[in-house]
Amino acid sequence: MYRPNRLVIGISGASGAAIAIELLKQMQPRIGWETHLVISAGARRTIQMETAFSVGEVEALATECHPLEDVGASIASGTFPCAGMVVAPCSMKTVSGIAHGFSDNLLLRAADVAIKERRKLVLVARESPLSPIHLGNLLLLANLGAIVLPPVLTYYNRPASIDDMTRHVVGKILDAFGLEATGFSRWGERLQELPEAVHVA
Secondary structure (H helix, E strand, O other): OOOOEEEEEEEOOOOOHHHHHHHHHHHOOOOOEEEEEEEOHHHHHHHHHHOOOOHHHHHHOOOEEEOOOOOOOHHHOOOOOOOEEEEEEEOHHHHHHHHOOOOOOHHHHHHHHHHHOOOEEEEEEOOOOOOHHHHHHHHHHHHOOOEEOOOOOOOOOOOOOHHHHHHHHHHHHHHOOOOOOOOOOOOOHHHHHOOOOOOOO
16 A cells, blocks of 8 residues: 655744744655654744745645644544654744653653654754753664754855755754755865865864
8 A cells, every 4th residue: 555755744833944844844855755844832933924925825835734732633643654844943942842752742741652662853953042951852762763863053064044044054953854945055065166165174
């Protein structure tokens, strides 16, 4: 029986909603892939504050969107086959909930399932500076197998816009799942295109 690849995407209330939107856009044309989206209450407000998208327009980018309060949704079960989950951006509140198994909504429950089923869980942790509490929770999750992927700025790819920086972060997210992103420059690739290459001493 044919079964598509599925990626669960959670958007929490941290700054950086554009990362999730770009991720959904990059996943849309991929044949054989589905995206299953869940948006936190805080993320709904952040989407409106930070982007030109409405929440409905973001939801329309996904194959299926699940209500945050529906802890009985398909993605809440370990029997729902998927490649894993991305939480982008991932607030420290969400990090704490995942780290301590506080699955009181669908986003947290889906992440809990990814951990218990030993599936890939990518957390685009967004906070600065990080407190000892944040670092402790992130270390706990890393030790459980989660990939902690903060949206750190890069300069070797010579970004010319915020969109360039966003695409680079999304490229690293997709790379974790063995997928190639549009507009993603790996180390060395962009340098070869530049008239004045950067040399690391």
